[in-house]
Amino acid sequence: MSVNQRIKQVRQELNLSQAKFAKGISISNGYIAGIELGNRKANDRIIKLICSEYGVNEHWLKTGNGNMFDHPPGETLEKLVDVFKELNQEFQEYVLQQIQSLLEVQKAQQENSNKTKQ
Numbered sequence: 001m002s003v004n005q006r007i008k009q010v011r012q013e014l015n016l017s018q019a020k021f022a023k024g025i026s027i028s029n030g031y032i033a034g035i036e037l038g039n040r041k042a043n044d045r046i047i048k049l050i051c052s053e054y055g056v057n058e059h060w061l062k063t064g065n066g067n068m069f070d071h072p073p074g075e076t077l078e079k080l081v082d083v084f085k086e087l088n089q090e091f092q093e094y095v096l097q098q099i100q101s102l103l104e105v106q107k108a109q110q111e112n113s114n115k116t117k118q
Helices: 002-014 018-024 031-036 044-054 060-062 075-086 089-117
Strands: none
Touching: 002 031, 002 044, 002 060, 018 031, 044 060
């Protein structure tokens, strides 16, 4: 199996469309389609983006050896939920406010990034 085929396998395992998968790593869905069809090469930059964004084991993605993910999908979320449940109500509200603030910052960065690409 090639790197390109493993990229498609990752996307399918995450149950993401090509468009959503591509958006997560800030490339066009046409580029991902080209990779999956074998018409484009998955360069080191794309590989590193996929591994960083989706928790994919870079060694597995390049060679097919080892586990697909550094951590199973959902493991981080499960840990977060467990810790969150242990917090008292006041701290839970604080955590939610902080997460919402981070989300706003992330959206602003993405908008700025999209503007500079145009």
